[in-house]
Amino acid sequence: xxxxxxxxxxxxxxxxxxxxxxxxxxxxxxxxxxxxxxxxxxxxxxxxxxxxxxxxxxxxxxxxxxxxxxxxxxxxxxxxxxxxxxxxxxxxxxxxxxxxxxxxxxxxxxxxxxxxxxxxxxxxxxxxxxxxxxxxxxxxxxxxxxxxxxxxxxxxxxxxxxxxxxxxxxxxxxxxxxxxxxxxxxxxxxxxxxxxxxxxxxxxxxxxxxxxxxxxxxxxxxxxxxxxxxxxxxxxxxxxxxxxxxxxxxxxxxxxxxxxxxxxxxxxxxxxxxxxxxxxxxxxxxxxxxxxxxxxxxxxxxxxxxxxxxxxxxxxxxxxxxxxxxxxxxxxxxxxxxxxxxxxxxxxxxxxxxxxxxxxxxxxxxxxxxxxxxxxxxxxxxxxxxxxxxxxxxxxxxxxxxxxxxxxxxxxxxxxxxxxxxxxxxxxxxxxxxxxxxxxxxxxxxxxxxxxxxxxxxxxxxxxxxxxxxxxxxxxxxxxxxxxxxxxxxxxxxxxxxxxxxxxxxxxxxxxxxxxxxxxxxxxxxxxxxxxxxxxxxxxxxxxxxxxxxxxxxxxxxxxxxxxxxxxxxxxxxxxxxxxxxxxxxxxxxxxxxxxxxxxxxxxxxxxxxxxxxxxxxxxxxxxxxxxxxxxxxxxxxxxxxxxxxxxxxxxxxxxxxxxxxxxxxxxxxxxxxxxxxxxxxxxxxxxxxxxxxxxx
Amino acid sequence: xxxxxxxxxxxxxxxxxxxxxxxxxxxxxxxxxxxxxxxxxxxxxxxxxxxxxxxxxxxxxxxxxxxxxxxxxxxxxxxxxxxxxxxxxxxxxxxxxxxxxxxxxxxxxxxxxxxxxxxxxxxxxxxxxxxxxxxxxxxxxxxxxxxxxxxxxxxxxxxxxxxxxxxxxxxxxxxxxxxxxxxxxxxxxxxxxxxxxxxx
Numbered sequence: 086x087x088x089x090x091x092x093x094x095x096x097x098x099x100x101x102x103x104x105x106x107x108x109x110x111x112x113x114x115x116x117x118x119x120x121x122x123x124x125x126x127x128x129x130x131x132x133x134x135x136x137x138x139x140x141x142x143x144x145x146x147x148x149x150x151x152x153x154x155x156x157x158x159x160x161x162x163x164x165x166x167x168x169x170x171x172x173x174x175x176x177x178x179x180x181x182x183x184x185x186x187x188x189x190x191x192x193x194x195x196x197x198x199x200x201x202x203x204x205x206x207x208x209x210x211x212x213x214x215x216x217x218x219x220x221x222x223x224x225x226x227x228x229x230x231x232x233x234x235x236x237x238x239x240x241x242x243x244x245x246x247x248x249x250x251x252x253x254x255x256x257x258x259x260x261x262x263x264x265x266x267x268x269x270x271x272x273x274x275x276x277x278x279x280x281x282x283x284x285x286x287x288x289x290x291x292x293x294x295x296x297x298x299x300x301x302x303x304x305x306x307x308x309x310x311x312x313x314x315x316x317x318x319x320x321x322x323x324x325x326x327x328x329x330x331x332x333x334x335x336x337x338x339x340x341x342x343x344x345x346x347x348x349x350x351x352x353x354x355x356x357x358x359x360x361x362x363x364x365x366x367x368x369x370x371x372x373x374x375x376x377x378x379x380x381x382x383x384x385x386x387x388x389x390x391x392x393x394x395x396x397x398x399x400x401x402x403x404x405x406x407x408x409x410x411x412x413x414x415x416x417x418x419x420x421x422x423x424x425x426x427x428x429x430x431x432x433x434x435x436x437x438x439x440x441x442x443x444x445x446x447x448x449x450x451x452x453x454x455x456x457x458x459x460x461x462x463x464x465x466x467x468x469x470x471x472x473x474x475x476x477x478x479x480x481x482x483x484x485x486x487x488x489x490x491x492x493x494x495x496x497x498x499x500x501x502x503x504x505x506x507x508x509x510x511x512x513x514x515x516x517x518x519x520x521x522x523x524x525x526x527x528x529x530x531x532x533x534x535x536x537x538x539x540x541x542x543x544x545x546x547x548x549x550x551x552x553x554x555x556x557x558x559x560x561x562x563x564x565x566x567x568x569x570x571x572x573x574x575x576x577x578x579x580x581x582x583x584x585x586x587x588x589x590x591x592x593x594x595x596x597x598x599x600x601x602x603x604x605x606x607x608x609x610x611x612x613x614x615x616x617x618x619x620x621x622x623x624x625x626x627x628x629x630x631x632x633x634x635x636x637x638x639x640x641x642x643x644x645x646x647x648x649x650x651x652x653x654x655x656x657x658x659x660x661x662x663x664x665x666x667x668x669x670x671x672x673x674x675x676x677x678x679x680x681x682x683x684x685x686x687x688x689x690x691x692x693x694x695x696x697x698x699x700x701x702x703x704x705x706x707x708x709x710x711x712x713x714x715x716x717x718x719x720x721x722x723x724x725x726x727x728x729x730x731x732x733x734x735x736x737x738x739x740x741x742x743x744x745x746x747x748x749x750x751x752x753x754x755x756x757x758x759x760x761x762x763x764x765x766x767x768x769x770x771x772x773x774x775x776x777x778x779x780x781x782x
Numbered sequence: 783x784x785x786x787x788x789x790x791x792x793x794x795x796x797x798x799x800x801x802x803x804x805x806x807x808x809x810x811x812x813x814x815x816x817x818x819x820x821x822x823x824x825x826x827x828x829x830x831x832x833x834x835x836x837x838x839x840x841x842x843x844x845x846x847x848x849x850x851x852x853x854x855x856x857x858x859x860x861x862x863x864x865x866x867x868x869x870x871x872x873x874x875x876x877x878x879x880x881x882x883x884x885x886x887x888x889x890x891x892x893x894x895x896x897x898x899x900x901x902x903x904x905x906x907x908x909x910x911x912x913x914x915x916x917x918x919x920x921x922x923x924x925x926x927x928x929x930x931x932x933x934x935x936x937x938x939x940x941x942x943x944x945x946x947x948x949x950x951x952x953x954x955x956x957x958x959x960x961x962x963x964x965x966x967x968x969x970x971x972x973x974x975x976x977x978x979x980x981x982x
């Protein structure tokens with residue numbers, strides 16, 4: 086703004102000077118004006134040249150080595166994010182195929198397409214894969230890609246840890262599928278209750294592989310949560326104070342904190358389970374003073390927050406998509422953020438409602454009924470904020486927005502059946518029936534998969550640089566929406582008429598056959614929807630329209646850079662003056678200069694108001710995270726067969742971590758050498774540090 | 783004069799201590815998740831204790847001697863850990879080497895005494911659920927002792943061998959913060975393993 090004013094001011098001065106009298110020669114004035122224009126053009130040209138030079142330098146610094154080595158050693162959050170998303174989506178497809186197999190088996194009574202043993206493995210794998218290998222990882226993966234762009238920085242914090250998290254996730258997923266194909270897939274349900282999952286009733290290695298998969302995915306989730314929290318708190322562009330960060334980024338912050346408190350519980354529980362199975366401990370063995378209910382507490386203290394770990398980022402997608410497609414800022418920013426935070430807290434107070442049938446004291450059950458009903462309040466606040474946003478805007482019905490509307494419909498229905506089950510008598514009635522299956526698919530697919538597909542349509546143009554087809558997108562949406570409801574709505578009724586979960590077949594004459602056939606038909610439509618999406622994606626890579634920087638005219642920072650973004654994200658780190666920064670900023674919003682071009686320097690800012698604080702050097706491509714993940718994988722898998730794998734396997738893990746940590750000489754020397762050397766020799770460095778900090782502040 | 787308005791950050795320092803820098807957040811993240819695990823282990827201990835009339839069931843409580851010795855050692859180790867942190871934050875290389883070395887000696891002593899503790903628990907992990915939870919609790923804390931010992935040794939080697947820069951002093955300072963966490967949770971765990979069976 087000030088620059089424009091100045092220019093206008095100058096123009097006025099000149100005009101006034103021209104009016105002032107005959108002393109000013111009109112020719113000289115024209116000449117001066119021409120020179121000023123030329124100078125400005127020169128300056129623009131010079132700036133373009135400088136920009137071009139800086140782009141090249143940054144690309145050289147932030148780019149990866151070519152070929153396979155570059156692929157294996159990259160620590161770029163966008164490359165890792167993309168493969169994270171692709172891998173999680175591949176597991177979604179695999180889990181979906183398992184679901185279709187189950188639907189085929191259940192399409193008619195006394196079908197013998199799958200036997201009971203294989204069916205047990207398949208429903209366990211389906212739940213495990215969808216929850217541990219798809220839902221949570223895909224939400225983290227999207228955040229790994231998007232959050233650094235949305236907060237305006239060059240990288241995720243701890244990029245090597247990010248890469249390690251991805252490899253752990255990949256290796257864990259491959260392990261469980263290899264086990265499954267070797268007929269040692271888990272067959273004890275995705276929550277593996279002892280005593281069924283204990284050594285007595287599940288001999289063999291099936292449950293052990295399940296328990297180790299949990300460890301893999303928890304390690305991955307925890308490291309990713311760490312780096313996301315740090316990115317959000319410390320790497321935001323100057324000016325992006327906490328009350329200006331996009332609602333989506335808030336949702337990722339809340340999710341990451343929930344991961345901190347939820348995931349350790351199940352990691353510890355699964356460790357106890359595997360110890361019960363392998364080295365004869367008795368945590369869950371009632372004959373020796375253990376208690377299977379302890380497992381249920383440990384599992385659901387993680388398991389219920391898990392639902393919100395999946396759902397909260399999905400609401401973040403919704404809060405990002407709606408404003409863009411109704412062309413106005415989101416209504417009730419503070420209310421939305423507070424709802425997310427309170428959902429995060431209340432989400433930890435509900436776990437016992439999964440255990441109403443376990444015979445707990447009535448007083449306890451009442452408390453958890455109340456808590457379960459209470460969580461409807463923040464969810465309701467969010468939904469009303471979104472409705473108000475849409476109400477006050479002008480909706481554009483593009484595919485991402487359609488998925489958001491589909492989310493409203495299905496999620497609200499799932500929420501309703503959720504409130505019904507908060508009441509103990511009703512819960513006992515429908516416990517372990519298809520009513521529960523219907524409920525949680527409405528919540529999880531409605532609450533997470535629909536927003537996720539909306540997010541794919543919304544952000545894929547940024548990631549690939551190509552638009553997806555709108556026509557195919559609409560076909561995709563309607564196939565999924567109709568298919569989903571046709572699959573899962575009849576399950577409510579099936580549950581109410583008494584069809585239990587986890588049965589591989591049922592007798593004719595119970596009145597279940599028609600609804601099961603309808604559900605299977607719906608499953609086919611749902612699958613077709615996903616196939617259309619995959620086709621649309623690959624088609625867009627070849628024939629999609631160029632997306633440009635900001636195809637939707639959105640307001641957040643990821644749309645301020647090219648599509649796909651360069652390795653360094655932004656030529657100049659932006660500054661932020663408003664929540665909807667691209668909508669509100671003036672033409673001369675300042676940019677950050679002074680970061681080095683020849684090393685991977687990242688600007689660190691203050692947690693609350695994002696004032697520049699210091700610059701940190703980030704790591705270059707390295708194979709150590711891969712080595713560390715391989716060593717850890719070897720240890721985890723071997724520990725299924727012998728407990729000695731843990732102490733022995735720790736040695737290569739420790740070696741890999743030391744290799745990871747140990748500084749490389751040229752790097753340390755490159756790192757602002759005079760500054761550091763000077764400081765190492767000086768006695769009053771403390772004062773110097775303070776002085777420098779003052780300059781920074 | 784540039785047409786572009788800019789915020790120049792070229793004068794900012796390249797490292798900082800405490801919550802200003804990124805490693806501090808990673809350290810505290812680690813403390814949050816590991817702390818959650820400790821707490822869940824404690825809760826599991828008391829969950830298993832609740833329905834049982836006699837605790838510990840059928841065995842005497844762990845002997846006090848080695849656990850208490852370790853309580854003293856680990857509490858005392860707070861001092862060198864703190865001095866290491868202070869030296870690191872003043873970029874005092876000699877001080878950091880000295881006090882990190884002393885911290886390592888304390889950690890080594892704690893690990894050795896820990897081995898004796900395991901022999902004095904009066905139970906085995908596969909005896910009953912009490913034995914399982916006691917062994918796993920102590921084992922979990924031992925894992926932390928050993929990992930932090932390895933961390934410290936690596937940092938110690940780095941302080942002598944280099945190549946050093948400012949960031950490594952930050953690492954030394956963070957290492958002390960993690961040790962504080964190990965100290966605090968040993969006090970709590972001592973109460974659970976050694977005191978609780980005598981009081982309840």
